[in-house]
Amino acid sequence: MKARTSIIITATIAIMAVSACSGYKERTLDYLGKRPTTGAFFKEDTTPMVDLNYKAANEISNQLEARLPPGSPITVTMFRMRGSTMQTDFAKVLTEQVASKIAQEGFAIVADSSRFPMAALDEDLAPPEKCVLAGAYSVGPEIISITAAVSTVTDGEILGSYDWNVPLNSKTRALLPIKESPFIEPLVNTSGPIEKTESSSGSFQPSNISGRQNSAPVFEQDILE
Structure with a gap:
């Protein structure tokens, strides 16, 4: 009798666990929008x-x-x-x-x-x-x-x-x-730190702009x- 009661209790717990997992899965899909998590996170701007x-x-x-x-x-x-x-x-x-x-x-x-x-x-x-x-x-x-x-x-x-x-x-x-x-x-340096040289460690050296005086x-x- 005790064995039968134990089997019934175990089966009941298993059914409840399956139902709970199913409900959790549905709630998770609702939260994620019912699509794979690898989908596009931001909506594409389609302005012509x-x-x-x-x-x-x-x-x-x-x-x-x-x-x-x-x-x-x-x-x-x-x-x-x-x-x-x-x-x-x-x-x-x-x-x-x-x-x-x-x-x-x-x-x-x-x-x-x-x-x-x-x-x-x-x-x-x-x-x-x-x-x-x-x-x-x-x-x-x-x-x-x-x-x-x-x-x-x-x-x-x-x-x-x-x-x-x-x-x-x-x-x-x-x-x-x-x-x-x-x-x-x-348009920026992505190759790592720029090594310091003797020319770069000193004072600022202005560039030659004489050739641009008559330009646009x-x-x-x-x-x-």
């Missing part, structure tokens, strides 16, 4: 790239409206990746979208400004000014940081500029050479070079 680029072009156009003489031709330079000479599909799409929107706002985007008339549209207006649209971008872990500017050809004066970010998602990633080269070269402004150089 064209919307962000058009907004940036609008900001630049608003600045040009007040500063650029009517009829001024604007040539376009392919936007570049900072620290690299590589031309990517992302740069092509980015450049085309920004230039296209500026043209839609009524500005003269041209392929060759040398063939464009430079006479003032009216005697009361300033003569047209040859300009160039240029830009640069950097790829980060989650975003792509972009800078674009329209500057004069004669003296490099910036008439309109804007900084903005585009999400690094599946669509923008497809326009970058990340598949072929998954390692994006960092630094901001423009950073974009074009």
